[in-house]
Amino acid sequence: MNNFVTIRNLTFKRRNRIIFDDVNFDIPKGKITAIMGPSGSGKTTLLKLIGGQLYPQIGTVEVDHQNVHKLSRNKLYQLRRKMGLLFQRGALFTNISVFDNVAFPIREHTNLNEAMIRDLVLMKLEFVGLRNAHQLMPSQLSGGMERRVALARAIALDPQMIMYDEPFTGQDPISMGVLVKLIKELNDSLETTSIIVSHDVAEASSIADYIYLIANGKVIGQGTPEELNKTKSPHVMQFLKGLPDGPVPFHYPGKTLEDDLQLL
Amino acid sequence: MIEKIRQLGEKGLDFCESFGYSGMILIRSIIRKPDLKHGFRGLVEQLYNEGILSLIIIMVSALFIGMVLGLQGYNILEKFGTTQALGQLIALSIARELGPVVTALLFAGRAGSALTAEIGLMKATEQLSCMEMMAVDPLHRVIAPRFWAGFISMPVLATIFSAIAIYGGYLVGVKWLGVDSGAFWSNMQATVDFRIDVVNGIIKSFVFGFVATWIAVFQGYNCVPTSEGISRATTRSVVYSSLSVLGLDFILTALMVGGW
Ligand SMILES: Nc1ncnc2c1ncn2[C@@H]1O[C@H](COP(=O)(O)OP(=O)(O)OP(=O)(O)O)[C@@H](O)[C@H]1O
Ligand SMILES: [Mg+2]
Numbered sequence: 001m002n003n004f005v006t007i008r009n010l011t012f013k014r015r016n017r018i019i020f021d022d023v024n025f026d027i028p029k030g031k032i033t034a035i036m037g038p039s040g041s042g043k044t045t046l047l048k049l050i051g052g053q054l055y056p057q058i059g060t061v062e063v064d065h066q067n068v069h070k071l072s073r074n075k076l077y078q079l080r081r082k083m084g085l086l087f088q089r090g091a092l093f094t095n096i097s098v099f100d101n102v103a104f105p106i107r108e109h110t111n112l113n114e115a116m117i118r119d120l121v122l123m124k125l126e127f128v129g130l131r132n133a134h135q136l137m138p139s140q141l142s143g144g145m146e147r148r149v150a151l152a153r154a155i156a157l158d159p160q161m162i163m164y165d166e167p168f169t170g171q172d173p174i175s176m177g178v179l180v181k182l183i184k185e186l187n188d189s190l191e192t193t194s195i196i197v198s199h200d201v202a203e204a205s206s207i208a209d210y211i212y213l214i215a216n217g218k219v220i221g222q223g224t225p226e227e228l229n230k231t232k233s234p235h236v237m238q239f240l241k242g243l244p245d246g247p248v249p250f251h252y253p254g255k256t257l258e259d260d261l262q263l264l
Numbered sequence: 265m266i267e268k269i270r271q272l273g274e275k276g277l278d279f280c281e282s283f284g285y286s287g288m289i290l291i292r293s294i295i296r297k298p299d300l301k302h303g304f305r306g307l308v309e310q311l312y313n314e315g316i317l318s319l320i321i322i323m324v325s326a327l328f329i330g331m332v333l334g335l336q337g338y339n340i341l342e343k344f345g346t347t348q349a350l351g352q353l354i355a356l357s358i359a360r361e362l363g364p365v366v367t368a369l370l371f372a373g374r375a376g377s378a379l380t381a382e383i384g385l386m387k388a389t390e391q392l393s394c395m396e397m398m399a400v401d402p403l404h405r406v407i408a409p410r411f412w413a414g415f416i417s418m419p420v421l422a423t424i425f426s427a428i429a430i431y432g433g434y435l436v437g438v439k440w441l442g443v444d445s446g447a448f449w450s451n452m453q454a455t456v457d458f459r460i461d462v463v464n465g466i467i468k469s470f471v472f473g474f475v476a477t478w479i480a481v482f483q484g485y486n487c488v489p490t491s492e493g494i495s496r497a498t499t500r501s502v503v504y505s506s507l508s509v510l511g512l513d514f515i516l517t518a519l520m521v522g523g524w
Contacts, residue, residue, distance in 0.1 A: 051397050080399040091394035093386075105398045108302065108405075153398075 003062075004029040004161055004193040005050055010059035012042070012049060019045050021217035022059070027161075030191040032183070034198060034208035036239065040252060041214050043197040044088055047163045050195075051085055052076050064160070081109060084154035088165040088197075090146040092138040092153075098125070099134040102153045109157060124152040127182055129175065144170040151179070155186060161193040162186070168200045176200075180207055201240055205229075213239055286482040293403035294411060306409035314375040314410070314477075315417030319424070321374055322367060326425040329362060330354065330432025337433070338441050347443050351452035354433035359456060359465045363426035365513050368472035371418055372505035376480035379410055380501035383484025384494035392485075407481050414480070418473025419466050426465065464520045471512060476505040 005027035012020040019042040027033045035043050048054045049061055052068040061068045066079060092101050102121045106112060112120070125131040128148035138146060147170060154162060164183065168176050184207045186192050198204040205211065205225035213221035213228070213236055221228055221236035228236055257263075337353045383406065386392050392402040430452075437443045456462065480501045487497035 053393060053396060077399045077401065080397060083397070085394075085397045087390055087394055087397075089390060091390040093391055094389070105400075108398070108400050 002029045003027060004064060005195075006060075006062040007050075008060050008062075010049070010056050010061065012045065012054070012056045012059075014045075018217050020056075023214070023217070023219050025212060025219070027193060027195055028210065029193050030187070031209040032187050032194040032196060032207055034196045034204040034211045035214065036198060036201065036204060036211060037214035038239070039199075042217070043214065044165055046214075047085060047165055047195070047197065050163065051080065051083060081157070082160040084157070084159040084162040086147070086151050086154040086162070086164045086167055090143075090150040092141075092146055092150055094138050096137075097134070098130065098136050098138065098141070098149050101138065101149060102134075102156055105153065105156045120156070121152075124156055125149070127155075128152045129178060144172070144175065147171075148175065148179070151182075158190055159192070161195070163195045163197075165197045166199065167196065168198055168203055176203065183207060201242070215239070282486070286478065286486070289403065289407070289482055289485060290411070290478055293407040296404065299404070302405065303409065306405065307412055310409045310413030311417060314371075314379070314413045315421065318371060318374045318417070318421060321370055322421050322425050323428050325366065325370055326428035327432040329366060330358070330429030330434075331436045333357065333362075333429070334433035334436030334441070338437055338443065347437075347441075348447040348451055350433070350437045350443050351448035351450075352455040354437070355430055355452045355456045356461060358426050358429045358433075359461045361513070361517075362429065364422045364465050364468035364472055365509060367422040367425045367469060368418065368476055368509040369506055371414075371421060371473070372476045372480070372502055372509065375414065375417075376476050376505050377498050377502050379414070379477070379480040380484040380487070380498045381494055383407070383410070383481060384487040384489070384497050387485065387487060388489035388491070388494060407485060410481050411477050414477025415470070415473050418476070419469040422469035422472075423466065460520075464516075468513065468516050471516060472509045475508050475512060479505040479508065 003026045005025065007023070007025040010020050010023050010025075011018070025046075035046060037043055045054065049056055050063060050068065052061075052071070055069055063079060064082060066075070068076065068079065071079060092098075093104065096104070099121055102124055103117050106117050106120060122131050122134065125134055128151055130145060130148055130152070133141070133145065133149075138149070141149065147167070151164070151167060154164075167179055167183070171179060180203055183194060183196065187194050187207075196204055196208065205228070208225060210224055211222065211228055212219055215235065221231060221233055221239075223231070228240065231237070333354050334350065337350050338347055341347045341349055341353065383392075386402075386406065392406065395402045395405060434448060438445045438448050483497040483501040483504070487493045
């Protein structure tokens with residue numbers, strides 16, 4: 001298969017906690033892949049590993065046929081131009097306006113003149129419904145607006161791959177619908193490879209071509225949305241249906257509540 | 265006892281490590297092809313933030329220090345009947361010591377702490393990490409212009425400080441206490457040597473600017489990305505740069521003293 005990202009035998013630890021334990025991922029080119037899993041299961045960590053910001057203890061991460069963690073600084077920065085990452089917390093530059101935030105990557109990596117940059121930026125902001133907010137400062141935005149500006153910035157240069165870290169959180173149903181459509185359109189028109197990290201089972205499965213479910217450092221389920229819906233695996237069922245009890249724990253691993261409250 | 269020695273060794277190793285690391289950060293951020301298109305705007309912006317915005321505090325402090333020096337100097341010199349030497353006393357102590365040192369201390373408190381806090385907050389809100397993912401090296405875009413701006417503005421600020429402090433001394437000595445104006449200036453001109461006193465003072469201010477800004481940007485870049493981490497880094501930035509400035513001042517003075 002034609003993969004944009006190939007991850008093999010990945011093991012990643014934070015101090016002594018194992019976040020990933022020998023996992024494999026294939027992210028096909030031009031498709032939308034959703035990564036789902038409980039909070040704290042390492043979805044953000046996975047995106048940072050793909051972006052080359054974190055280093056795995058074992059295993060390889062290949063993006064566009066290059067091993068991300070073996071590249072020189074310059075090569076890594078060149079590779080990153082092909083990726084866009086929407087950060088979970090937005091991460092807008094707080095000292096410049098919304099317009100300048102979206103214009104930042106364009107100004108850095110192209111030689112377009114200001115008039116063209118202006119058109120481009122306003123177009124991207126139009127996609128996310130914030131064209132008229134372009135002169136505001138990030139501190140004047142709501143959380144959901146901030147994330148939409150960050151999205152406009154992440155897609156500013158039409159990268160070959162876009163990683164969305166929870167694009168739907170904090171969005172009202174209307175903008176959520178618009179975002180889902182936007183991601184789908186970007187994917188269809190520009191053949192962008194998309195990775196969506198999301199908790200919204202319904203939204204994610206409505207646009208994803210392939211879904212990975214991760215928990216406890218392992219891939220606990222994978223397949224097309226239809227396949228996943230049909231599986232009998234209790235892990236997958238629990239997550240997709242949102243049941244509190246089941247094999248996937250809701251609690252951060254450690255002592256039991258009884259131990260902690262010294263009830264015994 | 266053994267434990268104490270072990271801890272001391274550990275501290276020493278930590279120090280060496282962060283010294284080496286901060287040096288590496290500095291080298292990686294400033295050694296590269298100059299990027300005129302983006303670099304220049306960033307530099308001007310930072311020159312404003314670090315230089316222009318520090319002007320007021322530097323100028324006001326300079327005026328008062330000069331005036332105090334005039335008052336103190338006059339009272340001491342009066343006992344020996346040599347109040348004509350007031351100009352020389354003020355000019356020498358300011359050009360050689362007070363100008364560079366006090367400016368550097370004020371600079372570390374005003375601009376250095378702001379630098380550390382700003383960079384630390386950018387790190388805590390993932391702005392630096394986001395910049396990396398946009399294939400823009402934060403060392404080039406964030407650290408380098410801030411470092412150069414500090415390095416350039418410190419000597420200018422120190423020079424302004426010296427000029428105003430001497431004027432403050434003149435105000436008190438000549439205008440208020442009645443030292444002869446001609447004697448004040450001509451004594452000053454006769455004894456202050458341009459190369460030995462003025463240039464050495466400027467060299468000092470370059471060194472202090474380098475060290476204070478380096479410490480400030482490194483503390484910000486390397487801070488623990490939490491609000492507590494930022495506040496600690498800011499404190500450390502001011503404490504370390506003040507101590508380094510005073511320590512280096514002694515070393516530099518010892519090296520320069522041969523010429524006097
Ligand atoms: N800087 C860090 N230092 C130590 N541990 C960390 C750090 N960042 C994350 N972790 C740990 O790594 C694990 C995975 O974190 P990650 O942010 O990838 O989760 P996530 O799947 O994105 O969760 P969420 O859905 O809540 O965003 C968590 O258990 C967290 O405790
Ligand atoms: Mg996350």
